[in-house]
Structures are given as structure tokens and as C-alpha cells.
Amino acid sequence: MRERDDVSQINRRDFLKTAGVAGAALALPGTPSGAARAAAQTRANQTTAKGKKKKVIVVGAGLAGLVATYELDRAGHDVTLLEAQLRPGGRVLTWRQEFSDGLYAEAGASRILNTHELTLRYARECKLDLAPYSPAKGNFVNQVGGVDAAAPAGGHVHWPVALTAAEERMGRIGMWMHYAEREAKQLGNPAAPGWSPESFADLDTITFAQFLRRRGASAGAVRVMLLGMDYGNVSALRVLTEMAANGAVTAQYKIAGGMDLLPRALAERLSARIQYGAAVQTIEHDKKGVRAGYLQGNLLRTLAVDYLICTIPFPALRRVQFTPLLSDYKQTAVANTSYMPAALAIGQERRRYWLSSGDNGFARSDWPIEVSSPTFDQPGQRGLLTAMLTGDLARRVSGLPEDRRITTVLNEVETIFPGARENFEGAVTKSWDDDFWARGAWQWFHTGQMTAYGPYMATPEGRVHFAGEHTSPWAGWMEGAVQSGVRAAKEVEDAA
Numbered sequence: 001m002r003e004r005d006d007v008s009q010i011n012r013r014d015f016l017k018t019a020g021v022a023g024a025a026l027a028l029p030g031t032p033s034g035a036a037r038a039a040a041q042t043r044a045n046q047t048t049a050k051g052k053k054k055k056v057i058v059v060g061a062g063l064a065g066l067v068a069t070y071e072l073d074r075a076g077h078d079v080t081l082l083e084a085q086l087r088p089g090g091r092v093l094t095w096r097q098e099f100s101d102g103l104y105a106e107a108g109a110s111r112i113l114n115t116h117e118l119t120l121r122y123a124r125e126c127k128l129d130l131a132p133y134s135p136a137k138g139n140f141v142n143q144v145g146g147v148d149a150a151a152p153a154g155g156h157v158h159w160p161v162a163l164t165a166a167e168e169r170m171g172r173i174g175m176w177m178h179y180a181e182r183e184a185k186q187l188g189n190p191a192a193p194g195w196s197p198e199s200f201a202d203l204d205t206i207t208f209a210q211f212l213r214r215r216g217a218s219a220g221a222v223r224v225m226l227l228g229m230d231y232g233n234v235s236a237l238r239v240l241t242e243m244a245a246n247g248a249v250t251a252q253y254k255i256a257g258g259m260d261l262l263p264r265a266l267a268e269r270l271s272a273r274i275q276y277g278a279a280v281q282t283i284e285h286d287k288k289g290v291r292a293g294y295l296q297g298n299l300l301r302t303l304a305v306d307y308l309i310c311t312i313p314f315p316a317l318r319r320v321q322f323t324p325l326l327s328d329y330k331q332t333a334v335a336n337t338s339y340m341p342a343a344l345a346i347g348q349e350r351r352r353y354w355l356s357s358g359d360n361g362f363a364r365s366d367w368p369i370e371v372s373s374p375t376f377d378q379p380g381q382r383g384l385l386t387a388m389l390t391g392d393l394a395r396r397v398s399g400l401p402e403d404r405r406i407t408t409v410l411n412e413v414e415t416i417f418p419g420a421r422e423n424f425e426g427a428v429t430k431s432w433d434d435d436f437w438a439r440g441a442w443q444w445f446h447t448g449q450m451t452a453y454g455p456y457m458a459t460p461e462g463r464v465h466f467a468g469e470h471t472s473p474w475a476g477w478m479e480g481a482v483q484s485g486v487r488a489a490k491e492v493e494d495a496a
């Protein structure tokens with residue numbers, strides 16, 4: 001019998017399930033409610049509740065830029081949001097037209113953790129409905145070396161790798177808690193003022209897999225714990241910090257109708273403030289102000305303002321020319337911060353054949369691949385299976401022509417859910433490394449990077465402020481984007 005996992009185990013990053021880790025309380029600026037609303041009433045004047053009305057450019061209409069614009073706009077400032085693409089959302093990307101029968105799937109962010117308070121707050125504010133991320137019923141498949149983890153009725157899951165007797169008893173989530181939870185707790189609150197990665201520098205010298213081995217995990221346990229995602233050279237400190245920030249996760253949601261409804265709802269409210277097709281190429285700044293040069297169509301335009309908030313992911317920011325140059329520290333961070341490579345193939349299957357074997361369409365394996373079925377709660381016979389590849393495998397598959405990408409992934413999905421080939425109608429793929437406006441899936445510090453670059457990711461350079469998931473303790477999540485947008489808006493609001 002295949003393993004029937006608890007639904008809450010379905011997670012790209014399972015360490016999140018460490019129930020004992022205290023949620024990181026975010027010192028929230030007093031943005032949304034009272035003060036900001038009062039400020040908005042003074043919009044017609046030249047002052048806001050907090051002082052002089054400022055002219056601000058925000059670059060990038062991902063969640064970070066949208067939230068920063070939203071907060072500054074409602075505080076009464078004069079904001080222009082410049083977005084290179086013709087749509088808002090950045091790495092929140094829902095595909096609808098690609099599939100038949102009204103089915104849709106996520107090519108970017110797909111789940112919201114119950115501890116991601118800010119994301120949930122904006123979703124509520126935009127009157128969006130939440131739905132469970134995954135089905136409550138059916139087998140969740142775990143595969144190691146092509147072999148299913150087996151769960152005899154009423155017994156422990158048997159993993160097809162050598163584990164100690166204690167590890168067998170703990171189970172996968174138990175191992176996460178046993179080997180990683182205590183250190184994550186000891187990091188304290190990474191969102192607290194003054195928290196610095198330098199205090200935990202030793203954890204930044206080793207990979208997360210090395211850390212687990214040092215904590216006593218067997219080689220088999222490490223393999224089981226890291227199923228579904230390529231942890232590669234990621235710094236142990238990076239993983240543990242994210243764990244501490246995310247806190248005690250007990251549920252996961254998605255936005256009913258598609259994750260892009262959140263950025264679209266914000267963008268709709270800000271429509272007059274946004275310029276699409278506006279690719280920023282140069283940023284000049286001095287003590288008096290900031291000037292952005294951007295290409296829109298074939299016109300080179302410039303806009304001069306008091307402050308600028310830049311949310312461009314660092315790999316894409318490498319193409320933007322700053323005058324004067326950014327500080328050495330910032331330049332080094334921009335040039336070297338690692339991002340996780342991720343590639344997705346979303347296949348349309350004639351029928352949801354996996355249900356007849358009791359499977360729910362969700363799985364992870366050590367290829368590494370994570371499979372999900374975004375259509376489990378959508379009407380119809382047809383179903384979609386999303387396969388997400390990460391790390392070196394994602395790079396290798398991204399390097400293939402589209403048809404070979406698809407057959408390579410389809411063959412792997414076939415080993416997990418036999419019948420994929422038989423019922424296959426077609427697939428679309430997305431490589432986030434190839435995405436010109438991101439060049440990576442999410443910030444993913446390799447060993448040594450968090451202490452070297454972490455302290456400089458979010459620091460302003462004169463009148464230029466920085467936001468985006470990569471600048472937040474919640475890096476890699478929409479929560480990081482939203483939190484950084486709120487923070488950067490507050491920085492500009494408070495700037496003299």
C-alpha cells in the first residue's frame with residue numbers, strides 16, 4: 001500500500017511543519033488602517049499625515065512593488081509603478097489559456113502558509129476566497145530511487161533506505177523536528193530589529209545536508225528528509241532562518257480561482273499609477289533625488305522623483321546601470337546572491353486516472369521532483385499534473401528543447417503515477433532561470449552568502465530603497481515580498 005501522508009505534510013519545504021518553532025512576530029509598521037486612511041484624505045493637499053507629499057518610483061509590479069505602491073498611495077504620496085512586463089504579478093503566475101475546459105494551474109507561487117499573516121491580510125483586503133491547498137483524501141506518494149515508501153495498514157511507513165530504528169519510528173516529519181527544530185528555535189526571531197546572521201556564522205559555513213549529518217541524521221534520513229527538492233549547496237543558516245520565520249505551520253491555502261487574483265486585484269486598484277512595458281535600465285541618484293531611465297516600446301523615457309523603491313530580483317538587477325555605482329557591499333550582493341533554479345512542466349491528462357488507484361495526485365521523489373494536482377478541486381474529467389524540478393536537474397532539463405523537456409518529465413511522472421503517458425494530451429513548461437525578468441525562482445543563499453550578503457540585501461543606498469522577497473526573512477515566499485513592500489514603503493514614508 002502506498003503511503004497515506006497527512007495532508008499537511010504536502011509541502012515543498014517540509015521543515016515548515018516543525019510545530020514547536022515559534023512564529024516570528026513581525027514588527028509591523030502602522031500602515032494599513034487608521035493612520036494611512038487619515039493620510040489618504042489629505043491626498044489632495046501637498047502634505048500627508050506624516051509630512052511632505054513625496055514623489056516616488058517603485059520598480060517592479062510583483063507583490064513587493066504592488067504592496068509598496070499600495071501603501072504609499074494610500075498614505076497620500078505620488079507614486080509611479082514601472083513594470084517591464086504587460087501584466088502584474090511577476091513570479092505569481094497563473095496559467096489559464098494554456099489548458100482546456102477552464103482548468104488552470106500555477107507556474108509560480110502556489111500556496112500560502114497559515115503563518116503568512118501579511119499575505120493573508122492583503123488577500124482578505126482584496127476580498128479573495130481561500131481554499132485548501134491540497135485534498136483531504138487520497139495517498140500522497142513518496143518515492144526514493146524509484147521505489148514507493150510503503151505504509152502497511154496501521155504500521156510505520158517503511159522507507160526504501162537504511163534508517164536507524166529511531167528514525168523509522170520518528171517518520172519524515174518527526175525527523176525534521178528532531179534534527180532541525182532546536183537550532184531553528186535558537187535563532188530567535190529573524191524579523192526582530194538588530195537580528196543579524198553574523199551571530200550564527202558557523203551555521204553559514206555548512207550546507208543544510210551537512211548540518212543534518214552533524215546533528216546525527218543517517219545518510220538515509222537525509223535522503224528522506226530532503227525528498228522533492230534539491231537543497232544542493234544551500235546554507236544551513238538560510239534554511240533554519242526560513243524555518244524560524246515561518247513558525248508553526250498547521251495549514252496551507254491557495255486563492256480560489258488562481259493565485260494571480262491577488263496581484264491583479266492590487267493592480268486594478270492602482271491602475272492609474274502603473275506603467276506597463278516600462279523596463280528600467282538606469283537609475284541615477286544623488287542627495288536631491290532619483291532619476292530612472294526606462295524603455296517603453298521604442299521610447300527611452302526618464303522620470304525624476306524624490307525616492308525610488310527597487311524590487312527587481314538581483315539576477316535581473318545585474319543589467320541595471322546605477323550612477324553612482326552601488327556601494328561595494330551591495331554590488332557584491334547583487335552580483336553573487338544565488339537563486340534556486342526551478343522548472344515546471346504542467347501536463348494535461350485526459351482523465352484523473354490516479355484517483356482510481358487511491359492516489360491524490362501529489363508526490364515527491366528524490367529525482368528531485370515535486371508533483372501536485374492543482375485541478376483536484378476544479379470541475380471536469382480532465383486533470384492537470386504539475387511537476388516542479390529544482391536545482392541542477394531543473395538546469396539540465398531547462399537546457400533541453402521543449403519537446404524533450406516534456407518527454408523527460410513525463411517519463412518520470414509515469415514512474416510515480418503510472419498512466420501518465422497513456423492519458424497524456426500535452427504539456428507546457430516554464431524555466432524560471434530563462435525568465436528574463438527574474439532569472440531564478442527564489443533567493444537561495446549558498447554557504448557563506450548569508451553572512452556575507454545578508455546584512456546588505458535590504459539596506460538603502462541614498463534615496464534608493466530595496467524590496468522583494470530576497471530582502472526579507474521570508475525569502476522565497478510571497479510573504480517575503482509583501483513584508484518587504486510594507487517595510488520599504490515605511491522607510492520612504494519616514495525618510496526626511
Ligand SMILES: Cc1cc2nc3c(=O)[nH]c(=O)nc-3n(C[C@H](O)[C@H](O)[C@H](O)COP(=O)(O)OP(=O)(O)OC[C@H]3O[C@@H](n4cnc5c(N)ncnc54)[C@H](O)[C@@H]3O)c2cc1C
Pocket residue numbers: 059060061062063064065082083084085088089090091092107108109110111112278279280281311312313316320342432437438440441442467468469470475476477478479480481
Ligand atoms: C516556481 C515557484 C514556486 C513558488 N512557490 C511559492 C509558494 O508556493 N508560496 C509562496 O509564498 N511563494 C512561492 N514562490 C515565491 C514567490 O513567488 C515570490 O517570493 C514572490 O512572488 C516574489 O515577489 P517579488 O515582488 O519579490 O518579485 P517578482 O514577483 O519577481 O516581481 C518583480 C517584478 O519586477 C519586474 N522587473 C524586473 N526587472 C525589471 C526592470 N528592469 N524594469 C521594470 N520591471 C522589472 C518583473 O517583471 C516582476 O514583475 C514561488 C516562486 C516560484 C518561481
